[in-house]
Structure formats: structure tokens, C-alpha cells
Amino acid sequence: MADYNFTTIILIVILVVLAYFVGQKVGAMLRDRYWQKEVENIRKDAVKRSRAVLGGQFSEQLAPFLPDFKFNPTECRFLGKPIDFVVFPGMDGKEITEVVFVEVKSGTSSLSTVERQLRDVIKEKKVSWSEYRIPEGVTEEKKEDS
Secondary structure: OOOHHHHHHHHHHHHHHHHHHHHHHHHHHHHHHHHHHHHHHHHHHHHHHHHHHHHHHHHHHHHHHHOOOOOHHHHHEEOOOOOEEEEEOOOOOOOOOOEEEEEOOOOOOOOOHHHHHHHHHHOOOOOOOOOOOOOOOOOOOOOOOO
């Protein structure tokens, strides 16, 4: 009878260990299969978002040539960040009448935090002019000692 109980216990332990390892393998297989599908979806989403970003950037640069853009394309200067364009109305006629900052948006996109801050600074007329003069000698060719 004792041999029967000992054999039963050994058999149960072996079955538990076997079940554990089979469960590990099945779990790993199911996990790998899940992530293979997820990686495909993640890649597709990344490509879709990348195309949207590139399309938006391309559209931003083309904006002056699209219908209903209210400024002369030759008077626009593309910056990209933190604002898309600075426009100088009247520049073609050699008489700039104002400076206009233009942010181009498409779809349902909204201003970023930095874009909102820039808009507010401009609306509050916190705009100034600065001139920088390059120090003499920086752009001159240096003579070599012979």
C-alpha cells in the first residue's frame, strides 16, 4: 500500500512538472503569435503616422501656392519651426508694409504649446528689432607669416 501511495505521489509530481513545462511552451507560443500580429499593426500605424507627418510638412511648404492663400508666394519665407512662414507684404514692390507670421495647419490639428506662446507674444506686440555686426577681422583673410 505504501508503494502504491509513493508511486502515485511520484506520478502526480511528474504530471505537475510536465504540465508546467507544457504550459510554459504553449504560453510562449501564444505570446509570440500575439506579438507578431501586434508588431505588424504597430509598424502599419507607424508608417501611417509618418506619412501623415511628411504629408503635413510637404503641404506646409506648398501652402503659398495653394488656392485661398492670401499672400504673394514670392514674399513668403519658410521657417518651419517654430512658425511656418514669415511674410513680407509689399517686398516685391520694394516697400514692405508689414510683417506677418503664418502657421499652416491641416485637418483637425491644433497649435502646439510653443506655437500658442509665439502667437500670444506677437499679439501682445512683444516684437523687436536687433542688428548684429560681425566683428572686424572675422571675415578677413589672415596673412601667413613667411
